Amino acid sequence: MKSKEVVGEFQDTVEEVLIRHRSILDCLSKFFESTSRVNRAIIKTATDCGCISINAIKQQFPEKESLKECSKYMNSHIKGELCEHCREVIAEEFGNHLFYLTALCNLLNYNMEELFELEYDRISTLGHFLLS
Numbered sequence: 678m679k680s681k682e683v684v685g686e687f688q689d690t691v692e693e694v695l696i697r698h699r700s701i702l703d704c705l706s707k708f709f710e711s712t713s714r715v716n717r718a719i720i721k722t723a724t725d726c727g728c729i730s731i732n733a734i735k736q737q738f739p740e741k742e743s744l745k746e747c748s749k750y751m752n753s754h755i756k757g758e759l760c761e762h763c764r765e766v767i768a769e770e771f772g773n774h775l776f777y778l779t780a781l782c783n784l785l786n787y788n789m790e791e792l793f794e795l796e797y798d799r800i801s802t803l804g805h806f807l808l809s
Contacts, residue, residue, distance in 0.1 A: 681790055688789045691779040698777075701784050708777040715770045722767070728760040 698707050723731050731754050738750035759767065782789055 684789050688779050691776055692783045695780045704777060704780050704784055708781055711774040711777050715774050718767045718770045722759060722763040726760060726763050728763050729755050729757040731755060
């Protein structure tokens, strides 16, 4: 199945199964909660499991480099690899987050495929000038 088809079917399935949190207010609060759960799951990989460590320092890059070359000097601040357990937990939280993002899109009549295409066009057009 192509990824566009998966996105469309996922959006349709979310529409079918979302019953209890159909209010925009309920859906927004669940979306915010899912954001927190994603953050917490990632934080626990370092603080509880220890499979990764996070060493955040100021990003350093040569001033004379082109904007395109700057990405070579950017650091993720992550050391190590996610263990299988942490990977599964984070994937589950990402899935829950995607569910509520999709539910919000449905409630506000957005087509996820179109949003992906619009965002893809925007970032591919702006390229390095997007600065994200």
